[in-house]
Every structure is written in structure tokens, then in C-alpha cells.
Amino acid sequence: MNSALVKQETVTLWKKNFSSFWSIFRENTMGLIGLIILAIFALMAILGPYLVDISILTVDGVTQVMHPPTAGYVLGTDDLGKDILASVIIGSRVSLLVGLAATVISMVIGTLVGIVSGFYGRAVDTILMRITDVFLVIPWLPLMLVMAALLGPSLGNIIFVIGITSWAGTARIIRSQTLSIKERPYVERARAIGSGDGHIMLHHILPNVFPLIFANTVLVAAVAILSETTLSFLGMGDPTQVTWGMMLHFAFSMGAVSFGAWWWLLPPGICVVLVVLGFTFIGYALDEVLNPKLRRRDQ
């Protein structure tokens, strides 16, 4: 009866939003560059194990340790003789995965809190916002470090820690958007015909907040990847996993800096920077798409 129509309306709403959005996004050079960068790294992550012979990563005691790039070892070797290029490629997998998983957690919590808080207002809003404020004020790195230290260095824990400390900003943004959408005519109409709260939030507020969520997700992803890298570097990462952050951690602890082993220290960092830039570019492009005032003007 009604639900079929509503479902169809929602689908059309999603489709319409997406196509108008894509046509504007296409025009933006920055966004496209970002997309390309991320596509390259995504490929690297997915195809990683197939591109690289895992055996390269086993220590065989034969290869020279801490050796600058030579034939066969494009990026040189680390302190155990492992090929750095291979490590970088393999490491992309976990680095990106952790970043994305943490982002998902963060976005889910942030969106939930934001929409519920904005929608219900009053007491619920005040309490939720107080909690959000606390999380916003607490310096992120000490909090993450302490939690990681307490929970123990495993991949799951890291993902959890990053996700649970970075949702506050999103919550704020989504909440203010919800506040303005709440006042719009179609929401009032839905209420007038007796739709339930959950229904309104899911079918009216969420689709309209979605573009904002999308833009925010990208930026949160950039921060998540930076966070994992930093956590791993400071020793709170999972030592059994190869990630760019862990590579840097070992490099630093093994004295690569005073050794001058740039081939070990630069590549993982450069990868992180590129991925972060990729997300940031896309974020800027999305910003322009969502906020027409920011688009290039001639005057």
C-alpha cells in the first residue's frame, strides 16, 4: 500500500541525488585526481598478494640487510633483508583496510548520534551533545594511545579505538543538518500522515543528509589512515601485521634515521601522504558539489 510507494520514492530520491551529484563532480579536476590516486592504491591493495611473491618477505639470511636500492630490489631492503617495495605493496592492504573499517565505525556512530540528537532535541540532544563535546575536547592521540595500551595491540583493537574516538566531529555536523531538514515541508507532511519517528529518520532525513555524510566520510577516512599510521609508529600497532605505520615503526626503532636509510623511511610515508591527499582532494571536490557558492566564479 503506502510502503511500496514510499520505497519507490526513496529509491528515486537516492538516484536523483546521485546523478546530479556525479555530473558536477565530474567537472572538478581535483576530485578526479583524488579518485585516480585512490583507485591506484585500491588496486595495489587488492592485487597485492598476487603481484608480490610472499616468499620475498621471509628472512633468508642471504639478502643484504639495510641495503639501498639495487637490481632486483627496487626500493632496497630493511634490517632483516626484506624487500621494501614488496612490503609497501603488501602493507597497503592492511593500512587501507584498517582505515576504512575504522571510518565505517566512526561514521555509523557519528551519524546515529547526529540524527537522533538533532531529531529528538531537548533532553536527548543536550545529553548526547555534552558527550560529544567531551570527545571533541579530549586530545585524540593520548586517548587513542591509552586505550590501545590498555586493550592490547591487535588489529581489531586498533580499528575499534580509532573508530570510537573520531565520531564526534561527524555527529556535530550531521546534527546541525538534521536540525534544518527537520523543519522542511516533507517532514511535516510525513508527520501529519502519522509516520513513526524511525520511519521519518530513515526515509526522509537520512537520504537528505547522505551527501553530507559522504563528504564527511572521505575526510574521516583520511584522518583514520593517519591515525593508524601514527599509532603503529608509536608502538601501539599490531607487530604481526605489515602496515605502512609498522614499517616506519621498525625503521625508526632499528636506527634507520641515523643510518640514513631513506629508502626504508620514505616510501611508506609517501604512500600515506598520497592516500591522504587522495581523500582530501575528493573531499574538497565534494564540498564544492554540495556548496554551490564555492564553485569557481568568474567575477
Add this chain to the structure above:
Amino acid sequence: MNMRGYLGRKFVQALITIFIVICMNFFLFRIMPGDPIRVLIRNPKISGEALERVREQFGLNESLLHQFFIYLKDLFSANLGTSFNYRQPVLDIVVERIPATVMLVGTATILSILIGVVLGVIFAWKRGTRLDVIGLSVSLILYSMPTFWVAIIMVMLFAVYWQIFPLGGMGMPGVQYASAWAEMISQLRHMILPTVTFALILVGEYVLIMRSSLLEVMREDYMLTARAKGVSSTNLLRRHALPNAMLPVVTLIAINLGFIVGGAIQIETVFSWPGLGRLMYTALTNRDYPVLQGLFLLVTIAVVGANFCADIIYRYLDPRVKS
């Protein structure tokens, strides 16, 4: 006028936040998996009796709530516990390292704000030119780099390859200096690289915000009114544009405080700078929980306090903020 009401409100909010943090601090450390006592005593061969005695001593046999009150009581008598590693009161250890961090962070922040604002104004002025584009790109790239990585590159470049600056530390320990002056010079030499690195990390954001803020302000109607009045270009910038454009920058400074703490930890670690950041790193590696707990609390309180000050300053700068 409404300042007192505004101040009062913000102060109460800050207190509430601090209290929540205190609670969080306590419960966080109690929720850790594993028997707390086993962590306190690293010796696995300790007898059951001795273990029981230590439990009594640390009040770990009491209920959680009771332990919480003991914790609060200790806090109010400025007792943050004893370090596992150093066997000294946490408070002393922390206070000892405050000057080093304040020197580093303070100088770097001031530097980055000054340079950031100036560059932001220049780039806004020369909007669209090659200088502007290059400046923006560099700022963006710096902003995307992990802090510790920038520090590593700086060390490699300036201390390993070109041996201009020392590798780290705050001065050479155990060295006898010819004079207090020489000692100060040595300290300065050690301070330059970490400070510059830190400033580099921070500056990018200030440039970006200042530039976009100024560009927006220049478009406002009151700028046209001021021009129509015959205000000189210098005063247009100084008395009309900047006071309005600086507002987002002040907000940014407040927002950045948390980030600065994170940055300090990373930079002090890479440069072996004997401050609070390095202390946190060492405490982490050694699982020195009392130090971690104390540091976390103090650092958070400092950030909340700084945010409060920023709120006051902002209110002073922007009369539109109502209570």
C-alpha cells in the same frame, strides 16, 4: 555586559567536562583486562600472601566505588600515584618535564600563527597567481603528512646528511659547559630543528584558514562602505578586514589544541626531546600506568583550560556572540 554570564556558563561547562574526564580516566584504567595487581607487580614468582598484602595496600579489595572515592581523594591532595618505572611520584616526574614541552610547543605555535597569518594575507592578496597556487599546494601537502614522518625527514636532512643540527635531545647530557651562555646556546641549537618542524606542521592550516577567511571578508558590504568613506588601503586591511578575518583563526587555534598535544608526542619522540610527549611515549612502551593515567588527566585538563581561555578571547573579539 553579558560577559560575566557568558564566562560563568563556559566555566561551569569546562568544570563538568573536566569531571567527566576524571571519571573516564579512572574507569578506563580499571576496565583493562587482566588482574590489575598482576600488572602492578611484574614479578611472576611473588607469593600469594605478599600479593594479598599489596592488594590491601592499594585498596584493590574494596568495591569499585570505594576505589573511585580514594582516587578522587588522592586527586584533591595532588597525589597522582607513583611511577612503576621511576619509583617517584608521578606529579614530580610530570612537573619536571613541563618547561621543556612548553618551550617547544609555545615557540612553535607562536611562530606558526605569525607566519601563517602573514602568508595567508599575502596569498589572499595575490589570489590566483602562481605564488598563491604553490603556497596552497605546499600547505595542503604539509597538512597531509604524518607529523612524525615530517620530523623524521627533517632529522635525516638536517642532522644526518647535512650535519647542521644535532640529532636530538635538549643539550648534551653530562657535558660541562664553558659558561651558562654556552649552555644556553647549545640548548638553542637543539631546539631549532624540533621547533621549526613543529611550526611547519601547524602553519599549513593557518595559511589556508586565514586566506579563505580574508577572501570572504573582502567580499562583505562593510568593506565597500569603508572604501566609500575614503579609508586608506592599509587601514582597510588593518582596521576592517583583519579584525573580522581573524575570528576563524582564533577558533582554529582552540580547535587545534588537541592536535598540538598529539603533535608534541610525536615530535618529542623523534627528537628525543625530554618533555611530556616523550614521557608519554616512554610510559606507553613500559606500560607505566600511573604515569599514563596522570599524564592523560593533566594534558586533558590543560586542553580544556586552554579552550576556555580561547572562548573568552573570542568573546572579546566578536561582540556578536551572545550568552
Add this chain to the structure above:
Amino acid sequence: MKLLEVDNLTTYYKLKEGYVRACENISLQLDRGEAVGLVGESASGKTTAALSLVKLLPENAIIKAGRIMIDGHDISGAGEEELRKIRWKEISIIFQGAMNALNPVRRVGEQIVEALKIHEKISDKEAIRRTAELFDQVEIDPDRVREYPHEFSGGMRQRVMIAMAIACNPKIVIGDEPTTALDVMVQAQVLQLLENLRRERQMGLILITHDLSVVGETCDRVAVMYAGQIVEDGPTEKVFSDPAHPYTRALIAAFPNIEGERNLASSIPGNPPNLLYPPGGCRFHQRCSEAKAGCRDIEPAITELAPGHRACCHLLQGRVKV
């Protein structure tokens, strides 16, 4: 000697695609104590013309031609230095008050004192005293000089703007839609205030508006602008009672009459032309109900229908009204 004489002012805006011909051959005159209304739709070039007088235009604006004389003194070639002295002292502007014409982070009194100190060598104390006096004249409590713009209502803010505009005793005041954002009662008060001040100080007033009723109330003469050109100008009464240009007629017809029959106000079909590529001939021909063949190709010349009443329209050729 006229207070203000503008001859053939032409201002363009430079865009990537070409030039926007915002003002073409604008000629205006103003006498001491006289009020001239400049009416037209949005983007007809009214504001551009006014701002061109003191060269307060954005960076991409170019004044292609025109002579501007204040009290016989030609300022069209004036450099930035000289202009800065002329601005506010000889010609001041009352902007559309709205939210942002006053600096939000400075006290209103300070902003007026600033204007005074730029143009006159007086002490701070004197400037403050004069500011309080000005507030008195515009009927605001002088104690409020220490308040900030956001603490005033829309109407009060406009009064502050007026006080600031007359502070240096300018010869000419330009009001750019000064009452548009206000409700009718406040509008009437503000207009009355302007009227009084004008008469007391014998200022020349150029009132830019799209509201014909405002012009009818306050202006001695009116110039009607369309698509960057003045299509008709003359004494207000004459122009309103006997409009010569089809556009003026349409404009008047578009205004609902509060007395008389209840007729639906008629609007003019179509849109104003894109001034990047203005139409050839008469710029109004596409929307004119009386357009003839020649209107499309030839630009109409100025016809003087009576002393002081002129219009640009082919239909008036040969018809000189007495």
C-alpha cells in the same frame, strides 16, 4: 553651474567571455538641494552608475568613457589619492542597510568618528561630540554610539548609515535602495528624515530604487534606466503623468494603484537582456509592445519633448510635445 554633471558615462565589466555593458552613455544632472530618482529593474545599471561616480567598482570594472563634474570640477581623471579625499566629503553613499553595511565588530560611533577624522582635522573629542550630535539629528539616542551594529533594528541601522553619510557635510548623497529592506512604516520615517536633511543642508540627493512610489514622494526629477541606458528623464510629475517611453509606461502600469478600479497589475513579459551581448538597436525592442521594424537595428536618439524632459524612442521622432 550644476552641482553634478555626468556626461556619457560608460562602464563595462570584464568577464572571461567578454564585456558586460553595464552602463552606456549615462548623462545626469543634479542641482543643489535637488532630489533625482534613478529607477529601473534589478541589474539595470543603477548601482553601477552611482558607484562609477566615485570609482567604487570591483576590480574587473572599466570606465570606458564619461565626464563627471562636481561644481564644475572634473573628477573623471582623478587618481586614487584624490578620489579618497572626494569620497564621503563631496559624495557619500547610503547603502542598503541590511545586515552588513556596517562593520560588525566595531562600535557604530567609532565608525562615524573614523569618517570624520579622515576628512577633517579635528580632535577625537570633537569628533565624538559631532557624532553624538549627528545621532540626535537622525533621532537616535546619542548614548547608543557605543553599541554594535547587531544591537540595532533594521530601521535604526539605516539611520546610523544616514548619520554616517552626512557626517562630513557632503554636497551629494547617493541613496542606493536605502529603504528597500524596511517595512512600510519605517520606510516612511526614513524617507522623511532624508527629506528634512536634504532641505536643511541643501544637499543633492540621488535616490536609487525600483520602487516608483518612493520616487513619487521624494524626488523632483526622475531618470528611468533600462539595460544600462537612461530611456527617459524629466520632472517626476511630468514623467509619471505623461510617460513618453514605452518602458516607463509599462513600469507605471506594473505598479498597483491603491485607488481606482481593482485591476490586475500588468507585468512586462520577458526578461531584461543579457548585457554581455546586448541586442542591437533599441535595447527594449524585444519586450516592447509598440516596437516597429526600425527599432531592431537603429539606436534611438534622444528626443527633447519639453525643457528638461527627454526620452529615447523611435516612436517619438518628430513629435515634440509642448
